[in-house]
Amino acid sequence: MKLDPRRGSAAVASGLLFGAGLALSGMTLPAKVIGFLDVTGDWDPSLAFVMVGAIVVHFVAVRIARKRAAPLFGGGFRFPEKKNIDVRLLAGAALFGVGWGLAGICPGPGIVNLLAGSPGAVAFVGAMVVGMVAEHVLVDARASVTASRTAPS
Numbered sequence: 146m147k148l149d150p151r152r153g154s155a156a157v158a159s160g161l162l163f164g165a166g167l168a169l170s171g172m173t174l175p176a177k178v179i180g181f182l183d184v185t186g187d188w189d190p191s192l193a194f195v196m197v198g199a200i201v202v203h204f205v206a207v208r209i210a211r212k213r214a215a216p217l218f219g220g221g222f223r224f225p226e227k228k229n230i231d232v233r234l235l236a237g238a239a240l241f242g243v244g245w246g247l248a249g250i251c252p253g254p255g256i257v258n259l260l261a262g263s264p265g266a267v268a269f270v271g272a273m274v275v276g277m278v279a280e281h282v283l284v285d286a287r288a289s290v291t292a293s294r295t296a297p298s
Contacts, residue, residue, distance in 0.1 A: 152218040164257045170195040173257050175249025175265075182246050 171177040172195060180189035210222055245251050250258065250266075252273055258266035 149219055152220070155218050163253065164260070167254050167257050168261075173250070173254040173261075178245070178249040178254075182249075 167173050170192070172192065177189060178192065180187060181192040183189075207224075210216075211224075213222075215221060241251065248269060250269055255266055255269045255273060259270045
């Protein structure tokens, strides 16, 4: 499969823009994030404006994308198909929230901090990768067990 250099360039430019936005907004600073989450103490509401801005941009971008036949640089759009709230979604959201609250950082800012040379980001991103691999292993194991139970004997 040959990669279109325009797609790669667009991906790099998007990643750099995203990372710059995270850094400029303070989302890469764990103390700022924890200050936002501390609603009963010294609350810092500034990240709410960052989140609302991101939601507005995403809302507009999805509306534009749904009107297009295909992305500018090939491939296809992939929109979420599941619309229901299930145990996996709730457990994942809870795990994400607890991790975000304890560490003051989430995956995007973690990668930005890693590339910026933050020592704490090495541990964070390492743990994140281990968790992602473990999730895939568990999902694959569950699927194979389910398939073996439903296979005709």
